[in-house]
Structures are given as structure tokens and as C-alpha cells.
Amino acid sequence: MxxxxxxxxxxxxxxxxxxxxxxxxxxxxxxxxxxxxxxxxxxxxxxxxxxxxxxxxxKVGGKVLEGFNKVAHKEVMLSLGNAYNFEDLQAFDERVRNEVGNVEYVVECKIDGLAMSLIYDEGKLQMAVTRGDGTVGEDVTNNVLTIRSIPRTIDFKGPMELRGEVYMPKASFEHLNAIRRERGEDEFANPRNAAAGSIRQLDSRIAASRKLDAFWYTYVNAENDGMTTHEQCLERFAQLGFHCNEERRVCKTIQDAWDYIQEMTEKRNDLAFDIDGMVLKVNSLADQRRLGATIKTPKWAIAYKFPAEEVITKLHDIMITVGRTGKITPNAVLEPVRVAGTSVSAATLHNEDMINAKDVRVNDFVVIRKAGDIIPEVVRALPERREADSKPYVFPTICPICGSKLIRFEDEANHYCINQDCPARVVESIIHFASRDAMDIDTLGDKKVEFLHNHGWLNTVEDIYKLKNHREDLLQCEGYKEKSVDKLLNAIEDSKQNPLEDLIFGLGIRQVGKKAAKILAQQFQTMDKLMLAEKETLTKIHDIGEITADAILAFFAEEKNQQLIEALKHEGLRMDSDQIEKVESYFTNKTVVLTGSLERMTRDEAKDLLEKYGANVSGSVSKKTDLVIYGENAGSKLQKALQLNIETMDEVSFISEVNRYETT
Missing domain, CATH: 1.10.287.610 (Helix hairpin bin)
Structure with missing residues (x-):
């Protein structure tokens, strides 16, 4: 096989x-x-x-095309090995240093274009040759001469071969596709394809009309010109009138190189040309010679590929999971693929409506991405690559765990299993209750909850606080030593003192997330007052809409939930909130978004301060946002704020404003 x-x-x-x-x-x-x-x-x-x-x-590259003269390269044009994360770069650095000792790297942009070699002699351009298969390329001199930035003559009489990348600037690409749209012609998919197609035109007038450019980054016979480092080679090119990308840096360590890569990752979309990564090259030419190459790649260079924003993979199956509230979530089982630097083998499909709207089917090729760079999701299916016998996905009507009939509430897109004794709901509700964002019961994680449930010791949330009665039973279980069992039981006991907001969130009320739980705790102060709240009172609270209010009322109306809260009271859990003294300030009643890395405090500390001074802290920028506070490496949220003319404030100004109230 x-x-x-x-x-x-x-x-x-x-x-x-x-x-x-x-x-x-x-x-x-x-x-x-x-x-x-x-x-x-x-x-x-x-x-x-x-x-x-x-x-x-x-092999390197492809075949030599018919229609151009074949030219053998004096020195093979190799491709580069790839790195996808910092660990890959560290491994490369370790191999290099083990071989040649201490080194420095030149870190350059990886231009997404067509590899090219230029050959000069007696100060004149003799030939321009494509990479081809790495050994033999195509003579495309006439087309390359149409690129205005490439000099026909240079102030250097000796033989010179330099290599680089012919590319199409973004502006040229947009202009070319606009013309093709007007003519009813197929548009080029990306600038790289457009550049390659332009250079391979037999009519050089077509290449001339495409407004191509080129960057040069390799001096093949550099040592004959007295060069000792790669950076010297690039400076030499610039002296002779060649375009060299100025977006580069000499780095002493692999950490310095990684920091520069992160800087360029933020900057890449603002460049006038496409890059799909960064290239690290050992600076010393002598060290490059010592390191040598494999049959395909140099050992002294590596290409870091930017994490893909969207990638294509195959959807093998759709699996249904049941959450703590009974919510049914369809999940795509994927052919593993790297997205934004990590391997992804599953992605959410959200609900039946989304599956139908995107027409996602089993065995489809699909485009996936990470929403907010965190949660994998399916963006769209690719029907043009679909199997002929493919059939639309039929959403289940019964719970895959307990067999109960699924229901869909009015005005909601999700299906629910409403059987409160559904084993999946029981386990998920306990896992959620004990999680870090809820009651934060240390060591009571997913696997331990499942283990204790299977042994019959955890069947309801209140059973968590009865585990102390099973201490001796736990000590008889494999892997449960006295120290670890006592640590768990002490964490359970400590959680009783958690404030009301943690308990509200831990109860798993439908539509009530961490933020809503905090708002409810601050508004009502005690569990008893919250349980007696009326819909009109709830809907008047900022960020508590009708759907959330209905979910809260429905939860506390159920006798089983009332009994749960009474049982937790009996176990000694705290049922009131920390008193937060709000101070009138510049931030009062403003919707504020935090973005970027803060140096003088954590994001949570900044959020607590803002809430103390009356702000409503939001996670996303919209027209309703009043203020964006930003730190280092602020990205798209800050850009969106500037586009919407929303007020912005850096960390120093924020701290200065806060100090006005802290010192009064």
C-alpha cells in the first residue's frame, strides 16, 4: 500500500x-x-x-518549454528547503552551527515570482535564463530586456552571473486584470502566474506591456569579485544599478531573525509586491561553501513560509458533538493540514444552516482558515473538485449520544438535545463547571471528569463537592496517589470561595458567556436576586438582549436547576459577588477595545481597570466602538479603528489617564 x-x-x-x-x-x-x-x-x-x-x-523546477533556446546552467539553480515555524528555524540554526560554528544570517523577503539568472561579460548583458529544471533553463533575454530596472550595461568588465526573481508589482497586476476583465478574458490568479506567463511570451511586446520588475539576491561568482559575505554581494548589486530589496536585515542570532520575520509578517500586506515568506542565508560565503548542498537544496539557506491564511484540504466526514447546554455542533473531519503555523485536522461547521449555505459535503475539497487566528473553520467548499456521485449532507434528527429527538428553538440556528440526562451533556457540563474560566478547579480536567463519571462518582455538578467522600476509593485507582488526590480535593474546597460571576458562568446557562456572567453578577450581586429577576429588568442591562434574557429565565424556571443551586448552597459555595467600586472617569460608558501587546500590565489587568472606571470592554472594533487602546504589534483592530476614525490611545497615554484617578 x-x-x-x-x-x-x-x-x-x-x-x-x-x-x-x-x-x-x-x-x-x-x-x-x-x-x-x-x-x-x-x-x-x-x-x-x-x-x-x-x-x-x-528534481528542481519543471521542464524546459518548447519555443525558447535551451541553456545549461554553469552552476545548478537549486530550490530552498522550507521552514514553517520557529522550531524548524531553530533546528536549521543548530545544524548550521554544529557544522561551521558561530554564524550570522541575512534575512530577506521571499519574492513570489519567476527565478531568473542574468549573465554579463565585458559590461554587457549576454543572456537571461529561467531556472527550468535547475540544470537547463530557457533563454528569455528578449523578454527580460523589456524590464526597465535591469541594466543592459554595467560598470564591471569581468564575467558576472547574478540570480534573482522577476515579479509583477501589485499595481501592475491589478491594471492587467482590469484590462483582461474589460476584454472578457480570464484573469490571472496571482502576480506570480502573471509574471511567469509574461516572461514566457514569444512576443516580447506582450512582456513589455506587463510592467514587470525584478529583485536580485545571488552573486554566483562573487569571490572572483573579492566578495566575502552575502550582504556585500547585495551592496555590490546596488552599486551597479540592480534592484535589491531593501527589506532585509543582518541578524546575529536565530532569535533576532525570528523577531524580524514577525515584523515583516505584520508589514507584508503593505508592500508593493507579493512575498510568501522570508529567506535566511548564512552571511559568510566561506561558510556557505563549507556547508554545501544536497541534490536539491543548499544547506546554508532556508525559506520560512508564512502561515497560510486560507488552505485547501479534504473533508473526510462530519461528526456531531453535544455540548453542555445540549447544543449540537457539526464538525468537519479533515485531512491534516498546516494553517497559521499549526496542524489542523478538524474544523467547526457551526450548524445546519451554515452547512446548507456553503453546500459542504463529505469528501469535498474545502478551504479552511483560522477565525481570529485561533479557531479553525470551513470557509467554502470547492464544487469544481467534487466527486460525481456526491450528495448533500443530511443533518441528523436524533441525538447521536442518547437517541433523543433534537429540537431547534425559534429564531435560533442551532439544534439541541434537551435530555438533561444525556451522558454527553452531563460530562460536558461538569467539565465546563470545573474549567479555568469558570470555577477553576485545578487538575479536574476533561479526562479526569470522564474517568470519575465512568466510575459513577461524578453524575451531576454537585457531585464534585461530594468527591471528598470517595477519597479512599480514589486512592485505590491506578495513578491516583495521596498527594494528587489531596491536591484535587483541596482545589475543589477552595473553589467554594469563588465569586458569583464564576458560578454563573460555570452553570452553563445557554447564551451566557464569561462577559455576560460578570455583568449579571455586578448587576444583581447575589444569586437569589438573579433568580428572581424579570425579563424587563434583564433586557435593560447593557449587552443582555432578549434571547439571553429568555435563556436565563428558562434556566432558573427549571426545578432541576433550582435544586442544583440549593445543593451548591448546602455545600457552602459562595452566592454573592465582589463589590466593585466604579469611579467616574474619561472611560465611563465608553465601549473600549484593547489590542496589541501591553508592556506594563497584562490584558486582564487593563480590562479590570477599564471596568473599574466604567468602561464596557469589547473584543472587536465596530462603528459602536468609542476608543481603541493599543500596545506593541497592534494589527488589524488598530487599522480598522483608524479607517473608521475611532479615537485611539497608546499604552503610555492610557496609564497616564488612569493615574489621574488612581492618585485622587
């Missing part, structure tokens, strides 16, 4: 390479291609008997 998969992957990669390098019309994303390649590399390492010199893992 594995040998068959190796052959299948080789066929897939050959086809995709032809689409990318020869046709300039890739059918899959770079991330998909990289995933296939990585799988093949791993399998070939597992099965060395399957070695084939013609495997895509042993």
Missing part, C-alpha cells in the same frame, strides 16, 4: 509541477503542493528500496 502511495504521489506531483512551472496555471495551492511533497519525502525515507532518481523529490 505504501509503495502504491509513493507512486501515486509521484504522479500527482509531476502533474502539479507541470501546471505550475510550464503552464503557469496551478490547480492547487502552494500549501497543498508542499503537503504532497512532504508526504512523499517521509514515505521515501521509510521505504529506501523505492528510491528513484526521477522522483519529484530529486
Amino acid at each position: 505504501s509503495i502504491e502511495r509513493i507512486n501515486e504521489l509521484r504522479d500527482i506531483l509531476r502533474r502539479l509541477s507541470r501546471e505550475y512551472y510550464e503552464l503557469d496555471a496551478p490547480s492547487v495551492s502552494d500549501q497543498e503542493y508542499d503537503r504532497y511533497m512532504q508526504e512523499l519525502i517521509e514515505l521515501e525515507n521509510q521505504y529506501p528500496e523505492a528510491y528513484d532518481p526521477e522522483s519529484p523529490t530529486q
Whole structure:
């Protein structure tokens, strides 16, 4: 089976390479291609008997096209190995330092264009050659000469070969696609394809009309010119009139390199050209020679690929989970893929309406992303890659855990299992109650709750506070030592003193999140007053709408929930709130958003201060936002605030304003 998969992957990669390098019309994303390649590399390492010199893992680039003269490179044009996170870069750095000792790196932008080699002699451009398959490329001199930034003559008489990337600036790309739209022609998918397609035109007038540019970053015969470092090579290029990307930095350590990468990650969308990562190169040319290369990649350089904002993968199945409130959530089971730097194998599909609206089906290829860079979600399906016998997904009508009929409340998109004794609901409600954001019972995590439930000791939330009666039973269980059991029981006892807001959130009332629980605790001060609250009173509270009010009333109307609260009172849990003295201030009644990294306090500390001074702290920027307070590396929220002309305040100004009230 594995040998068959190796052959299948080789066929897939050959086809995709032809689409990318020869046709300039890739059918899959770079991330998909990289995933296939990585799988093949791993399998070939597992099965060395399957070695084939013609495997895509042993090749660089694609074939040489017909229509251009073939030119053999004097020195092979290699591709770069990839890194996807800081750990990959650390491993690269460790290999380099183990080989050559202390080094510094030049960190440059990874231009998303077409690799090119320029050959000069006697001060004149002799030839421009594409990478091709790395050994033999295409003579595209006539087309490259149409790029105005490339000098035909230089003030250097000796032989010179330099390599770099021909690219299409974003402005040129937008202009070109606008023209193609007007003509009814297919638009280019991205600037890289547009640049490659332009250079491979047999009519150089077409290339001239595309307004291409180029950056140069490799001096093949540098040492003949007295160069000793890569940075010197780039400075030499600039002296001779070549475009070199000024967005680069010499870094002494891999941490310095990583810090610069993070800086460029924030900046990348503001550049006039596309980049899809950053390249690290050992600065010393002597160290580069000592490190050498594999058959495909140099050992002295590596490309860090930016985390994909959206990637394509296959949806193998749709699994249903039951939450603590009985809410039914459909989840996509995915072919594992890297998104925003981490591996993702599942993503939320939210509810039946979303599945229907996006027409997501089992075995579809789908586009996924991380919402807010945290939660994976399915963006859309790709019906053009769908199997012929594909059928729409049918949402279940019964609970997959207990078999009860699912219901959907009016004006809500979600389905619910309303059986309070559903095993999934029981376990999830206990896990939620004990979680960090709720009662914060240390060591009572998911697996331990499931274990204790399976032994019959945790069947309701109030059973948590009766575990002390099972201490001797727990000590008989494998892995439950006296110290760990006592730590758990002490954490349970300590949680009784948590303020009302933690308890409200821990109860798992539908529609009541952490923020709403805090608002309710501050408003009513005691559990008894909250239980007696009327709808009109609830809906007058900021951020408590009708749906949330109805959910609160429905929860406290159920006899079983009333009994739960009485049982928790009997166990000694605190049923009142911390008194928060609010101070009139500049922030009173303003909706405030915090963004970026604060240096003098944590985000939670800043939030507590704002609430103390009467602000309503929100997590997102909208037209209703009054103020955005920002720290270092503030991103899209700050940009949106500026676009909407919302007032902004840096951390220093915020602290200065707060100190006015702290000292009075």
C-alpha cells in the first residue's frame, strides 16, 4: 500500500509541477503542493528500496518549454528547503552551527515570482535564463530586456552571473486584470502566474506591456569579485544599478531573525509586491561553501513560509458533538493540514444552516482558515473538485449520544438535545463547571471528569463537592496517589470561595458567556436576586438582549436547576459577588477595545481597570466602538479603528489617564 502511495504521489506531483512551472496555471495551492511533497519525502525515507532518481523529490523546477533556446546552467539553480515555524528555524540554526560554528544570517523577503539568472561579460548583458529544471533553463533575454530596472550595461568588465526573481508589482497586476476583465478574458490568479506567463511570451511586446520588475539576491561568482559575505554581494548589486530589496536585515542570532520575520509578517500586506515568506542565508560565503548542498537544496539557506491564511484540504466526514447546554455542533473531519503555523485536522461547521449555505459535503475539497487566528473553520467548499456521485449532507434528527429527538428553538440556528440526562451533556457540563474560566478547579480536567463519571462518582455538578467522600476509593485507582488526590480535593474546597460571576458562568446557562456572567453578577450581586429577576429588568442591562434574557429565565424556571443551586448552597459555595467600586472617569460608558501587546500590565489587568472606571470592554472594533487602546504589534483592530476614525490611545497615554484617578 505504501509503495502504491509513493507512486501515486509521484504522479500527482509531476502533474502539479507541470501546471505550475510550464503552464503557469496551478490547480492547487502552494500549501497543498508542499503537503504532497512532504508526504512523499517521509514515505521515501521509510521505504529506501523505492528510491528513484526521477522522483519529484530529486528534481528542481519543471521542464524546459518548447519555443525558447535551451541553456545549461554553469552552476545548478537549486530550490530552498522550507521552514514553517520557529522550531524548524531553530533546528536549521543548530545544524548550521554544529557544522561551521558561530554564524550570522541575512534575512530577506521571499519574492513570489519567476527565478531568473542574468549573465554579463565585458559590461554587457549576454543572456537571461529561467531556472527550468535547475540544470537547463530557457533563454528569455528578449523578454527580460523589456524590464526597465535591469541594466543592459554595467560598470564591471569581468564575467558576472547574478540570480534573482522577476515579479509583477501589485499595481501592475491589478491594471492587467482590469484590462483582461474589460476584454472578457480570464484573469490571472496571482502576480506570480502573471509574471511567469509574461516572461514566457514569444512576443516580447506582450512582456513589455506587463510592467514587470525584478529583485536580485545571488552573486554566483562573487569571490572572483573579492566578495566575502552575502550582504556585500547585495551592496555590490546596488552599486551597479540592480534592484535589491531593501527589506532585509543582518541578524546575529536565530532569535533576532525570528523577531524580524514577525515584523515583516505584520508589514507584508503593505508592500508593493507579493512575498510568501522570508529567506535566511548564512552571511559568510566561506561558510556557505563549507556547508554545501544536497541534490536539491543548499544547506546554508532556508525559506520560512508564512502561515497560510486560507488552505485547501479534504473533508473526510462530519461528526456531531453535544455540548453542555445540549447544543449540537457539526464538525468537519479533515485531512491534516498546516494553517497559521499549526496542524489542523478538524474544523467547526457551526450548524445546519451554515452547512446548507456553503453546500459542504463529505469528501469535498474545502478551504479552511483560522477565525481570529485561533479557531479553525470551513470557509467554502470547492464544487469544481467534487466527486460525481456526491450528495448533500443530511443533518441528523436524533441525538447521536442518547437517541433523543433534537429540537431547534425559534429564531435560533442551532439544534439541541434537551435530555438533561444525556451522558454527553452531563460530562460536558461538569467539565465546563470545573474549567479555568469558570470555577477553576485545578487538575479536574476533561479526562479526569470522564474517568470519575465512568466510575459513577461524578453524575451531576454537585457531585464534585461530594468527591471528598470517595477519597479512599480514589486512592485505590491506578495513578491516583495521596498527594494528587489531596491536591484535587483541596482545589475543589477552595473553589467554594469563588465569586458569583464564576458560578454563573460555570452553570452553563445557554447564551451566557464569561462577559455576560460578570455583568449579571455586578448587576444583581447575589444569586437569589438573579433568580428572581424579570425579563424587563434583564433586557435593560447593557449587552443582555432578549434571547439571553429568555435563556436565563428558562434556566432558573427549571426545578432541576433550582435544586442544583440549593445543593451548591448546602455545600457552602459562595452566592454573592465582589463589590466593585466604579469611579467616574474619561472611560465611563465608553465601549473600549484593547489590542496589541501591553508592556506594563497584562490584558486582564487593563480590562479590570477599564471596568473599574466604567468602561464596557469589547473584543472587536465596530462603528459602536468609542476608543481603541493599543500596545506593541497592534494589527488589524488598530487599522480598522483608524479607517473608521475611532479615537485611539497608546499604552503610555492610557496609564497616564488612569493615574489621574488612581492618585485622587
